[in-house]
Amino acid sequence: MSERFLPYGRQSIDDSDIKAVVEVLKSDWLTTGPAVAHFEETVCAFTGAAHAVAVSSGTAALHVTMMALDIGPGDEVIVPPVTFAATxxxxxxxxxRPVFADVDPRTLLLDPEAVAAAITPRTRAxxxxxxAGQPCDWDALRALARRHGLALVADACHALGGEYRGRRVGTLADVTVFSFHPVKPVTTGEGGMALTDDPGLAERMRHLRGHGITSTAAQREAAGGWFYEMTSLGYNYRICDIQCALGTSQMARLPGWVERRNALARRYDAALAGTAVRPLETLPDIRHARHLYVVRTPDRDSRFRALRAAGIGVNVHYIPVYLHPYYRSLGYEPGLCPVSEAAFAEILTLPLWPGMEDGEVDRVVRELLS
Ligand SMILES: Cc1ncc(COP(=O)(O)O)c(C=O)c1O
Structure with a gap:
């Protein structure tokens, strides 16, 4: 029997997910209905965050976050280059203007010292x-943000289910953003969420998600009225009830999935110990959500080709964002973040998702080391 193709990540859907989606399809509300609030409440209960605003993607969540924080022309926001361009x-x-600060070579997480060096009078956040699912050094980043009066945002699109010093991802920054794309820890097909403890920020993000209009269709229906006004230039960043039903159903299995992802990662770690293929480090006192399993290997491109030829869907996360042609057209130059650029030449993402078998990890390692 031929071995199955192993993608670097994939969703896990079961009958309970399908049942939850079908129930919504048979209900009165396909969008702006009760399943949206239920999903938000479920993620709040899981993370401990006070407020959650579910939107159409992680990118939309990042955008409403920036708008709610009043980021605008003339402002600078410090970001790492080792991320998806949406950040x-x-x-x-x-x-x-995004200002790129370099990462820690052990983890490829934002380096607080590089952040400190990048702060200017224009920095706002x-x-x-x-x-990959490993929480940043949030205490160090928060101390910097406090000292300089900056907002702190967590792009935790990889890290739902992670923990930092006993605190769950979702409560570690002023606003935390999740993505529910199919390879992410929990999926809604497409979807995202912004979490905060600040009721004012939550209200503003909710408003921006729905065109900047003063009430939703469901609120007008409940009040028996028709009147609404648009008071901000918002967007249609709504996520629908069908998606949220899937998300709520998925959340029930998240803790088991994080366990399983960590068990598979430990199997990779053990098999690769002492070889030329070096996994990224995991820092003490965190719970890794293990969205991605990333290794560094000097001959990355030849290993990439050999693994793909063997039916193993390895990938590369990420080209440093400022090296993309669009960013180059804005004036960003190579050499800005040397640690990120050196890592980019070596990083390889190996398959990891909860439905993978132990023997499939062994197969990936065998091909990788052959
Ligand atoms: C780190 C990071 N930020 C933001 C996003 C954007 O999320 P979405 O694809 O849901 O818009 C992603 C998704 O790939 C991501 O990996």
Missing amino acids: SNAVLYCGA IVGVDY
């Missing part, structure tokens, strides 16, 4: 990215 694109959407 810094959200800053550009608001007319502000710091965005940490919990790359």
